[in-house]
Amino acid sequence: MPADKISTTTAATVPAVQWPLLVVLAGVAGGLACAFLVEWRTGAGIVGVAVGVGAVLRLTLSDRLTGLLRARSRGFDVALLTLMAAGIIIGAIVIPAAPGQ
Numbered sequence: 001m002p003a004d005k006i007s008t009t010t011a012a013t014v015p016a017v018q019w020p021l022l023v024v025l026a027g028v029a030g031g032l033a034c035a036f037l038v039e040w041r042t043g044a045g046i047v048g049v050a051v052g053v054g055a056v057l058r059l060t061l062s063d064r065l066t067g068l069l070r071a072r073s074r075g076f077d078v079a080l081l082t083l084m085a086a087g088i089i090i091g092a093i094v095i096p097a098a099p100g101q
Contacts, residue, residue: 048088
């Protein structure tokens with residue numbers, strides 16, 4: 001392909017499209033860090049909220065703006081992310097603490 005026919009997408013514009021995924025990944029990373037360093041329930045709650053934010057972003061943003069957060073149809077993605085978020089948060093609430101903690 002000739003150099004003058006190369007796509008105008010540059011490295012600077014690609015992350016701009018992926019911001020929804022980066023927001024979710026940053027929340028998950030923060031939750032995992034909190035789970036390892038502070039307390040696992042708090043960290044799990046943060047991870048669940050981050051996944052829930054992903055569901056809201058997938059529901060509200062257009063397909064063009066969701067980037068890699070889009071895997072299947074909008075309904076499937078939102079349902080799966082919502083179920084995952086709910087499962088993580090519920091697990092963090094109902095799993096009993098280890099004895100002595």
